[in-house]
Structure formats: C-alpha cells, structure tokens
Amino acid sequence: MRATGGPDIAVGDVLLSVENVSLAFGGVKAVSDVSFDIRKGEIRAIIGPNGAGKTSMLNVINGFYHPQEGRITFKGETRSKMRPYEAAEGGIARTFQNVALFRGMTALDNIMTGRSLKMRKNFVWQLLRHGPAMDEEVEHRRAAEEIIDFLKIQEIRRTPVGRLPYGLQKRVELGRALAMEPELLLLDEPMAGMNLEEKEDMSRFILDVNDHFGTTIALIEHDMGVVMDLSDRVVVLDHGVKIADGSPAEVMKDQAVIDAYLGVAH
Amino acid sequence: MDLLYKIFIDPFVQMGMAPDLLVQTLWDGLVAGVLYSLIALGFVLIFKASGVFNFAQGIMVVFAALTLVGLHEHGIPAYLALAITIAVMFGLAVGVERLMLRPLVNQPDIILFMATFGLTYFLIGFGELVFGGDPKVMIASQLGLPKGAIDVKFAGGFVSLQKIDIAATIIASLMVASLALFFQKTRIGRALRAVADSHKAALSVGISLEQIWVIVWFAAGLVALATGIMWGARSEVSFALEIIALKALPVLILGGFTSVPGAIVGGVIIGIGEKIGEFYWGPLLGSGIETWLAYVIALVFLLFRPQGLFGEKIIERI
Numbered sequence: 001m002r003a004t005g006g007p008d009i010a011v012g013d014v015l016l017s018v019e020n021v022s023l024a025f026g027g028v029k030a031v032s033d034v035s036f037d038i039r040k041g042e043i044r045a046i047i048g049p050n051g052a053g054k055t056s057m058l059n060v061i062n063g064f065y066h067p068q069e070g071r072i073t074f075k076g077e078t079r080s081k082m083r084p085y086e087a088a089e090g091g092i093a094r095t096f097q098n099v100a101l102f103r104g105m106t107a108l109d110n111i112m113t114g115r116s117l118k119m120r121k122n123f124v125w126q127l128l129r130h131g132p133a134m135d136e137e138v139e140h141r142r143a144a145e146e147i148i149d150f151l152k153i154q155e156i157r158r159t160p161v162g163r164l165p166y167g168l169q170k171r172v173e174l175g176r177a178l179a180m181e182p183e184l185l186l187l188d189e190p191m192a193g194m195n196l197e198e199k200e201d202m203s204r205f206i207l208d209v210n211d212h213f214g215t216t217i218a219l220i221e222h223d224m225g226v227v228m229d230l231s232d233r234v235v236v237l238d239h240g241v242k243i244a245d246g247s248p249a250e251v252m253k254d255q256a257v258i259d260a261y262l263g264v265a266h
Numbered sequence: 267m268d269l270l271y272k273i274f275i276d277p278f279v280q281m282g283m284a285p286d287l288l289v290q291t292l293w294d295g296l297v298a299g300v301l302y303s304l305i306a307l308g309f310v311l312i313f314k315a316s317g318v319f320n321f322a323q324g325i326m327v328v329f330a331a332l333t334l335v336g337l338h339e340h341g342i343p344a345y346l347a348l349a350i351t352i353a354v355m356f357g358l359a360v361g362v363e364r365l366m367l368r369p370l371v372n373q374p375d376i377i378l379f380m381a382t383f384g385l386t387y388f389l390i391g392f393g394e395l396v397f398g399g400d401p402k403v404m405i406a407s408q409l410g411l412p413k414g415a416i417d418v419k420f421a422g423g424f425v426s427l428q429k430i431d432i433a434a435t436i437i438a439s440l441m442v443a444s445l446a447l448f449f450q451k452t453r454i455g456r457a458l459r460a461v462a463d464s465h466k467a468a469l470s471v472g473i474s475l476e477q478i479w480v481i482v483w484f485a486a487g488l489v490a491l492a493t494g495i496m497w498g499a500r501s502e503v504s505f506a507l508e509i510i511a512l513k514a515l516p517v518l519i520l521g522g523f524t525s526v527p528g529a530i531v532g533g534v535i536i537g538i539g540e541k542i543g544e545f546y547w548g549p550l551l552g553s554g555i556e557t558w559l560a561y562v563i564a565l566v567f568l569l570f571r572p573q574g575l576f577g578e579k580i581i582e583r584i
C-alpha cells in the first residue's frame with residue numbers, strides 16, 4: 001500500500017516485536033520486562049485493568065516514551081530510541097485515548113494533516129498554488145476524500161472538529177491516522193465513551209480498515225465483547241507485567257487473567 | 267454644555283475646516299499603525315505555533331537592529347551586515363528551540379511565558395556585552411532606504427509624506443502578505459496550526475515540533491529585524507525601543523492573538539485612533555493621551571469581543 005523502504009514483510013510475519021521492555025517514571029514502574037510481537041495483517045489487542053501499562057506500551061511503540069531497557073524491532077530494524085515523527089515516517093499511526101484533534105481546524109484539514117509527511121513539494125510552489133504543487137494538493141485532497149467517504153463523514157467535512165460530538169471526533173481522529181496510510185495503526189481505546197451503536201460502527205470501520213487496506217492494527221480496549229469479536233490475538237498486561245498472550249478464547253480461560261480482572265482472595 | 271460641545275462637536279468642526287490636517291493625522295496614524303502591526307505580527311506568529319506570549323519580541327527587535335548597526339560599525343558593508351543579521355536571527359531561533367523550548371516541551375504555557383522573560387534578559391545582557399549600551403543610528407540610507415519627504419497638495423494645504431514611511435508601509439505590507447500566504451496555503455502552515463492545537467497529535471502524524479518551532483521563531487526574528495530597521499530609522503536604535511513591544515498588546519487584544527490579518531487591522535486601528543485622539547481630543551485633557559489611549563480602545567473592545575476582531579471563536583463543549 002505504501003513504500004516506506006525497508007524489507008517487505010509478508011502477511012503473518014512479525015511486523016513489530018517488543019523485547020524485554022521496561023519503562024519507569026522515577027520510582028513508578030509502568031512497564032516491566034514485557035515482550036510480545038505484532039504480526040503483519042492481524043488485529044492485536046492489548047488489554048488489562050486500569051493502570052496496567054497499556055497506554056504506556058503504545059507510547060513506547062510510537063516513540064513518545066523511550067524505555068530504559070529492552071528493544072523494539074519494527075520491520076526488521078531494531079531501535080531503542082525513536083522520535084515520534086520518525087515513527088510516523090516509518091508508517092506507525094495512532095489515535096489517542098482522549099481524542100487529540102486539532103480543534104480549531106475542520107475535519108477535512110485534520111485529515112489533510114495526516115498527509116503532511118507525504119507532501120514534498122517546495123513551499124514556493126505551494127504558495128503559488130500552481131504547477132506540481134497544485135497537482136500534489138489535488139492528489140492528497142482526493143486521498144482525504146476517499147477516507148471521508150470510507151468513514152461516512154461527508155457532511156461534517158467543513159465543520160471545526162471542536163464542535164462535533166465525541167463519537168464523530170473519534171471517527172475524524174481515525175481518519176487522520178488512516179490518511180497517513182500506515183502499516184501499523186495503534187488505537188488507544190477507540191470505543192471509550194461510546195454508546196452501543198457507535199461502538200458497532202467503529203468496530204466495523206476497524207474491521208474494514210484491516211480488511212480493505214490490510215493495515216495491521218494494535219488496539220487497547222476495555223469492552224471484552226469488542227475485543228473477542230475484533231482481535232486475532234490478545235496480550236494481557238497487569239501492573240506493567242505481561243500475564244497472558246494468545247487467542248481471545250485462550251486468554252479468557254487463563255486463570256491469571258481472571259484473577260487480574262476479578263481480584264484474588266488473599 | 268461647553269464641555270459637551272468640546273467633546274462632540276468641536277473636533278469634527280476642526281476636521282472639516284482643515285481636511286489637509288486631518289489627512290496628515292490619518293497618514294501619521296497609518297504609518298504608526300503599520301509598525302504596530304509588524305510588532306504584533308511577531309507575537310501572533312509565536313502565539314499561533316506554541317500558545318506562548320513571547321515577552322521577548324520587543325527585545326528581539328532591539329537585538330536585531332543592534333546587530334545590524336553594530337556589524338556595520340565594525341566595517342562590514344550594509345548589505346552583508348543585513349545578511350549576517352538574518353543568519354544571526356536564524357541562529358537565535360535554533361538556540362531558542364534547543365535550549366528553551368525543547369527542554370520545556372509539554373510544560374504549562376505559563377512556564378514557557380516565564381522562559382521568554384529569561385530570554386529577554388539574556389538578550390539585553392548579551393546585546394549590551396557585544397555592542398555596548400549606547401544608542402546608535404540606524405544605517406537606513408546605506409540600506410537604500412529613501413530619505414526626505416514628498417509634499418502632496420491637498421485641499422488648499424499640504425500633506426507631507428516621509429519617504430521612509432512610504433517605504434516602511436510597502437515593505438510591511440509585502441511581508442505581511444507573504445507571511446499570511448505562507449501560513450494559510452502551505453503544508454508548513456497547516457503543520458503550524460496543528461502544532462498550535464495539540465502537540466501530541468501533531469507528533470503522531472509526523473510533524474516535527476523542532477522544525478516548526480525553528481521556522482516560527484525565525485519568521486518572528488525576521489519580522490523583528492524589519493521592525494527594528496523601520497523603527498530605528500525613525501528614531502534611534504537603543505534599548506529604549508524595547509518598550510514598543512508594549513504597544514503591541516492593545517493591538518493583539520483588538521486583533522486577536524491568533525490572527526495575522528487581525529494584527530494588521532488592529533495595528534492600523536490603534537495607530538490611527540491614537541493619532542486622531544491625541545490631535546483632536548488630546549488638548550481637552552492636557553495632551554499626552556497617546557500613551558494610554560490605545561489601552562482604553564482595547565479595553566472597550568474587550569468588553570464586546572473577548573476573542574478579538576479575527577480571533578478564533580472559543581469553542582468549549584461542556
């Protein structure tokens with residue numbers, strides 16, 4: 001779907017692997033010695049009770065946090081430190097737990113920012129709105145429109161996103177991430193705070209993205225039903241430690257997982 | 267009755283009696299306004315990209331002008347000095363990003379605001395150390411800026427237009443127009459607005475905060491340089507110039523902190539309002555009202571449009 005350099009990875013091979021990653025803020029250990037992998041083409045869920053270190057894990061993957069220990073290999077390249085915009089250039093897009101949109105901009109402009117890495121023409125051309133820059137603008141605008149169609153948000157194209165209801169904001173945020181044509185899409189609680197209908201819509205979009213574009217997705221979600229329906233494999237974190245990893249059915253039966261969610265009698 | 271007459275009738279009678287004086291006053295106001303706009307523009311650029319009110323904008327004007335004149339005093343030809351000064355402003359932008367913004371990323375705005383105070387005092391000290399504290403004369407003629415005045419016949423009198431003022435107005439307009447286009451129509455402009463809205467979201471779509479900040483501070487530096495040259499040519503280059511930054515405050519309130527066109531319109535309104543007020547109503551209050559009239563205009567405005575003329579509407583979902 002996009003050429004970002006690096007080796008081509010076949011569907012089913014490891015796209016990203018996290019090895020023995022530990023992350024601490026001062027004395028607080030957010031993630032301790034966690035390892036798992038994400039295979040190309042799959043939907044991978046990261047679940048766990050509140051404070052399990054799920055968001056921290058996502059932040060490590062896209063370069064917001066730099067782990068003190070451990071290695072992350074993305075598309076065969078190992079790194080310990082990467083800046084967020086390098087992650088974006090490498091093909092990692094994400095959404096946030098509490099929607100992080102550009103509130104003053106319209107939905108369309110928000111989505112267009114997702115294309116900003118791909119716009120390479122000189123700004124002088126862009127100023128003149130002519131020649132190659134115009135062609136480029138048109139091409140990216142078309143890509144943005146396709147995403148708008150795909151997410152069925154045509155009618156709010158020109159609305160400043162600050163005015164939109166929460167569910168639609170989440171959708172625009174997904175659109176912005178999709179505009180980057182990512183290889184790996186990180187979704188932090190894409191369905192938080194949504195009603196049943198909105199959840200179903202969002203689930204369908206996630207499955208479609210995975211299906212149509214072949215995008216690999218890693219998502220954090222609390223709704224177990226959603227996780228069971230969507231994900232191919234699930235990794236479970238609790239207090240920053242990995243306690244289970246496997247198919248949804250396997251994970252659900254795991255005693256450690258049940259204990260983590262329901263608590264253990266001491 | 268007499269007072270009311272003096273406030274509401276007499277000034278307008280005067281305006282009608284001597285239209286040449288009125289036009290002269292309007293012109294002086296316009297020129298002052300354009301320069302206020304330039305200063306305000308420097309603030310707007312940085313405020314848009316980082317949500318920070320850059321207290322150091324005033325001193326950046328002085329620093330840029332001082333560097334230019336100082337270099338020329340050391341025997342460097344005017345245009346070369348100008349090029350070096352531009353390079354120095356770029357260096358300053360990189361330095362600010364590396365040493366000030368990067369370590370403070372994601373801190374509350376007030377912290378960054380305080381940091382710009384620090385920058386102010388650093389630039390005062392550094393400028394004094396390198397170029398000395400004495401007032402200097404702007405090298406206007408060496409830079410090819412015109413001198414003298416054109417007298418235009420008007421309504422039985424003369425309106426005197428200083429050539430430097432005409433040049434200032436043209437240069438400022440060109441600068442403003444190109445900046446406005448740059449930030450509205452280019453990828454970098456979109457990135458800039460994105461950074462202003464949300465740092466983490468901007469990072470997640472691959473916008474480099476470092477790059478944007480350098481660009482913005484450099485643009486603000488260039489605006490400061492232009493302001494320094496123009497303002498310096500009208501008076502002199504000294505640290506006293508720093509207080510002109512305070513003139514930008516009412517302009518910003520009027521125009522909105524985030525609007526480039528607002529800075530321009532606001533500047534012109536304040537400039538003209540000030541001069542007209544001083545000339546026609548000033549005598550009533552014993553003159554000298556120019557220093558505070560701008561703030562009064564801004565305050566009245568604030569009552570009706572807290573977001574300014576062109577400022578972004580404050581959207582808050584509860």
